[in-house]
Amino acid sequence: MAELSTRFLNMTLSSPLVVASGILGTSAPVMERCAIAGAGAVTSKSAGPEPRSGHANPVAVAWEGGVINAIGLTNPGCHEEVAILTEAKARLAKLGGKLFASIFAPTVEAFGEVARVTAQSEPELIEVNISCPNVASEFGTPFSACAPDAAAVTRSVKQALAGSGIPISVKLAPNVPNLSVIAKACVAEGADAITAINTVPGMLIDPWAGKPVLCNRSGGLSGPAIKPVALRCVYELAAALGPSVPIIGTGGVSSGLDAAEMILAGATLIGVGSVMVAEGPDALTRINAELSDYMDQMGYASLDDFRGKALP
Amino acid sequence: MNSHFHSTNYSASGQGRPPATQVEIPGLFHPFTVAVSRIENPKVRTLIFDRPLAHCDPGQFVMTWLPGEGEKPFSITQDDPFAITVADVGAVSHSISQLQPGQKLWVRGPLGQGFAPAGKRHILVGGGYGAAPLSFLANRLLRDEGEVRVCLGARGADDLLLVDHLRAMGCSVAVATEDGSAGTSGLVTALVQAEVSRGADHLYACGPMGMLLAVWEQADAAGLPAQLSFEAIVRCGIGLCGSCELPENICQKVGIAPGWLVCQDGPVARIGR
Numbered sequence: 001m002a003e004l005s006t007r008f009l010n011m012t013l014s015s016p017l018v019v020a021s022g023i024l025g026t027s028a029p030v031m032e033r034c035a036i037a038g039a040g041a042v043t044s045k046s047a048g049p050e051p052r053s054g055h056a057n058p059v060a061v062a063w064e065g066g067v068i069n070a071i072g073l074t075n076p077g078c079h080e081e082v083a084i085l086t087e088a089k090a091r092l093a094k095l096g097g098k099l100f101a102s103i104f105a106p107t108v109e110a111f112g113e114v115a116r117v118t119a120q121s122e123p124e125l126i127e128v129n130i131s132c133p134n135v136a137s138e139f140g141t142p143f144s145a146c147a148p149d150a151a152a153v154t155r156s157v158k159q160a161l162a163g164s165g166i167p168i169s170v171k172l173a174p175n176v177p178n179l180s181v182i183a184k185a186c187v188a189e190g191a192d193a194i195t196a197i198n199t200v201p202g203m204l205i206d207p208w209a210g211k212p213v214l215c216n217r218s219g220g221l222s223g224p225a226i227k228p229v230a231l232r233c234v235y236e237l238a239a240a241l242g243p244s245v246p247i248i249g250t251g252g253v254s255s256g257l258d259a260a261e262m263i264l265a266g267a268t269l270i271g272v273g274s275v276m277v278a279e280g281p282d283a284l285t286r287i288n289a290e291l292s293d294y295m296d297q298m299g300y301a302s303l304d305d306f307r308g309k310a311l312p
Numbered sequence: 313m314n315s316h317f318h319s320t321n322y323s324a325s326g327q328g329r330p331p332a333t334q335v336e337i338p339g340l341f342h343p344f345t346v347a348v349s350r351i352e353n354p355k356v357r358t359l360i361f362d363r364p365l366a367h368c369d370p371g372q373f374v375m376t377w378l379p380g381e382g383e384k385p386f387s388i389t390q391d392d393p394f395a396i397t398v399a400d401v402g403a404v405s406h407s408i409s410q411l412q413p414g415q416k417l418w419v420r421g422p423l424g425q426g427f428a429p430a431g432k433r434h435i436l437v438g439g440g441y442g443a444a445p446l447s448f449l450a451n452r453l454l455r456d457e458g459e460v461r462v463c464l465g466a467r468g469a470d471d472l473l474l475v476d477h478l479r480a481m482g483c484s485v486a487v488a489t490e491d492g493s494a495g496t497s498g499l500v501t502a503l504v505q506a507e508v509s510r511g512a513d514h515l516y517a518c519g520p521m522g523m524l525l526a527v528w529e530q531a532d533a534a535g536l537p538a539q540l541s542f543e544a545i546v547r548c549g550i551g552l553c554g555s556c557e558l559p560e561n562i563c564q565k566v567g568i569a570p571g572w573l574v575c576q577d578g579p580v581a582r583i584g585r
Contacts, residue, residue, distance in 0.1 A: 024573070025554025029563070033571035045554070057383035058375070060548035061420060063340055071553055208343045209379035209418060277550045280576055 002295030003302045004288060006040065008246055008268050009167045009192055011124055013040030014096050015288050016303060017259070020250050020273035021046055021102035021127060021171070022071065026081060028088040030281075035097030037281035038288045040269070042092060043100040046073055046129045047081035047118065049110050055134070056215040061204065066223015066252065067274045068204055070134040070216035073104060078117040085121035098124040102171070104132060106139045108152045112160035119164045126166055127248075128157050128191075131173035131198035133220045144173040144198070147185035154189035169193035169248055174200055174226075174233050180240035187245055194241065195248040195271065196233045200226045223274035227252030231265050238266020239311055254283075256290020263303055264310040341377055341418040344394060346411045352473050356441070357409050358389055358397045359417065365394035369426030370449035371518070371541050371580040375549040377418040381407045385546040387445040387518070387579070388422060389474075397444035397473065423549050427539050427580050429453055431513020435536075436462045436483075437504055437527050439519025443473040445541060446518055450483050461507050462486070465500025465523065469493035501526045508534045517541065521562065528566055528583065539582050540566065544574035551576030 006016045019042040024030045026044040034042045054074030060067060075081065081101075089099040101123035105111040115126055130153050131144035143149040150170065157168055170186040172179060174197040183194050199220025204213040212218070230251025237247055249262035250271025262270045275283045300306050344361040351357055365374070368391050376396065377383040382404035386396040400409040411417060427449050434453050438446045443464055453460050460483040466472045468491045478485050486503045487495025496503060500519075504527055508515070515531045517524055518541035531538040544556035556574035563570045568581050 023552065023554075025557070027554055027557050027571065029560045029570035030554060030557060030573075031571075033569065057547060058377055060550060060552050061340055062550050067550070067552060069548070069552060071548070074553070074555075204340070206341055206379065206418065208416070209341075209377075211379045213341065213377075215382070274552075277552050277576075280551060280573075281571075 002292045002300060004292060006268065006303055009125070011098060013098055013269065015040035015284075016263070016269045017272050017284055017287060018100065018248055018250075018269045019043055019276075019284070020271040021100075021129060023273040023276055026075070026084050026088070028084060028091050031088045031097075031099070032091045032095065034281045034284060035092050035095040038284040039097060039272070041098035041100050041124065042088070043102050043127055043271075044081070044085060044088070045075060046102040046104040046132065047075040047078045047114070048073060048104045048106070049078060049114050051075065051077040051080070058214055059216075060219075061213055062277060063204060065225030066221060067277055068202055068214065068219040068221050069199070070214045070219035072134055072216065073132055078103065078114045082117060082121045085118070085123060089121060089123060100125040100127050100169075102127040102129050104129040108143075108156045111153045112156035115157040115160040119161055119166055123166065125193070126157065126161065126168045127195055128153060128168055128170045129198070131171050133173065133199055133201040134216055134218070142173060144171075144182065145176060147178070147182045150182045151185040151189045154186045154191050158190035167192035169195045171195035171198055172233075173198050174229050174251075179233055180236055183237050183241060187241060191245070193246045193248060193268075194237055195250060196237055197226070197230050197251045200229055222252065223277075224252050224254055227254075227258060227261075231261055234262060234267050235265040235311065238308055243308065253287070256287050256292070256294050259287055259291045260294045260306070263307050266308040266311055268307065339420060341420045343416040343418050346413050346415050346417065347393065349412060352397060353470050355401070355470075356397060356399045356473055358395055359408070359411060360395040361393055361417075363394065364392035365419070365422060368422035370452055371426030371445050371539075372422035372424050373546075373549075373579060374419050374421030374423060375546075376408060377420070378404065378407050379418065384408060385549060387541075388448055389444045390448050390451060394419075397441065399441055420549070424575055424579050425577065427516055427541070428582060429456065429458070429514070430537065432457070433459045433512045433514075434461065435504065435507045435512045435515045436460060437500060437515065437517040437519070437523075438462065438464045438473075439500055439523040440466055440471060441473065442517070442519030442523075442541070443478075446516070447474050447477060447481075449516060450478055450481055454482050460484070461512070463488070463500050463503040463507060465489070465503070465519070467491060499523075499526075501530060504530050508536060512536060514539070525562070525565065537583070539580050541579045542574050542581065543579070546575045549575050
């Protein structure tokens with residue numbers, strides 16, 4: 001059976017599968033369940049400076065291409081989140097799972113403050129969510145939309161974490177014309193890794209109601225519909241950034257073959273999310289087995305044997 | 313997971329490539345037209361729609377949407393024709409409860425895991441609004457020629473639901489009210505104890521947490537397998553947001569794996585021998 005353990009930055013994960021942020025909230029028992037099912041790391045739902053209840057219902061529906069959601073960054077605020085993350089980290093550690101803590105904030109300065117607070121829980125990584133597509137009405141254009149804004153947030157977070165030894169991954173949006181320029185700007189400010197991609201802005205309209213289905217009207221698409229978008233982004237980033245900047249390739253991975261495609265495009269880790277809507281955390285077990293089976297069929301002993309193989 | 317929804321084979325499957333995984337996902341909203349609005353008690357109505365809800369099990373739920381107003385989850389009172397029982401307890405449920413024949417309600421589902429009938433002698437226990445899914449369950453159990461004994465509890469006579477309906481279906485129904493205004497005075501657990509003593513193959517319960525835990529203890533003490541339908545604040549309804557996680561101490565008490573999501577792993581938990 002092929003070896004799924006993976007080096008990522010300063011750590012080794014038992015599997016390249018990472019539960020994506022926003023899936024199943026932030027709860028120690030749920031994160032523990034994901035690790036038992038086979039996740040190498042689990043990412044918490046983004047927490048910000050203050051508690052937020054999020055958007056009104058409907059907040060999410062499944063459609064034939066996957067899921068669309070506009071939960072609206074529901075979270076208890078980073079101060080309360082620290083206790084949850086600390087508990088989650090202790091439980092994950094017993095299982096060999098890693099904790100990735102996702103943060104967001106409305107301003108560059110607040111990003112630094114939230115990072116400083118979140119660091120108290122000593123996550124293995126802080127994921128910097130600058131690309132939520134569902135809060136523009138409150139927070140304005142996401143920081144992921146242009147390189148200077150993305151770089152400023154990265155700098156703020158890195159300064160806040162100086163001396164902590166906690167690496168960061170900046171989570172980018174796909175709907176930009178210059179993704180690698182934005183990613184390079186983040187790396188220049190110290191981003192250790194890049195997570196790509198966040199959900200893709202979209203809308204569903206109910207023809208009988210004559211209205212958008214989500215209360216927020218637009219939302220973020222995830223699931224199988226966006227896999228080609230994610231693959232293209234990961235491929236572009238891997239080519240532009242080179243092997244020294246690992247990528248958490250996220251978007252529509254539902255099977256072991258999808259995971260293999262992400263690795264071939266240059267991803268080091270693979271985010272998994274919407275497939276768990278259909279299957280629950282057991283999807284992680286299945287994807288690990290399918291990925292291992294693919295590697296056996298192809299004669300790959302480790303993920304390094306084919307990472308980035310599709311690149312030019 | 314249930315295979316009740318559109319099943320779409322997403323991945324292209326070319327020659328030499330293993331078949332892609334089937335990803336089954338809950339569907340989108342579909343409008344249903346109200347045919348009958350039946351008054352159950354001063355706060356509660358049952359909306360009976362113009363057609364069946366396909367492929368659903370008792371204990372599953374739906375998300376219902378009134379465009380421009382909001383969305384609420386409801387358990388399924390019956391599948392054919394489809395019906396839900398709505399208590400007027402908030403702005404959105406008020407609007408839904410006031411729907412008149414000819415008006416539409418948008419429905420996605422069925423969602424979650426329902427009851428799995430087992431054996432022939434059944435005890436059904438409902439607290440408050442918990443009577444609604446039991447009506448659908450009783451219908452299925454009677455169709456399969458089971459013996460169905462129902463224990464219903466409520467605060468008072470005005471809070472009882474579906475008692476006559478269940479009796480008309482052929483169930484034996486015992487009632488307890490906390491204020492003594494109907495049936496036995498006190499909690500439903502007294503009725504349950506009597507039924508458990510008479511013997512049964514299986515117990516099914518739906519209602520508030522305190523009642524579920526008390527009834528589970530009674531079933532457990534008697535060695536009776538139980539299925540409990542939990543209530544929770546459901547937001548997305550599809551296992552995405554994590555809002556409806558059952559508290560860990562409850563999971564541990566009744567012996568289900570922690571991190572259990574009411575909308576996806578439940579609402580019904582199958583517990584015991």
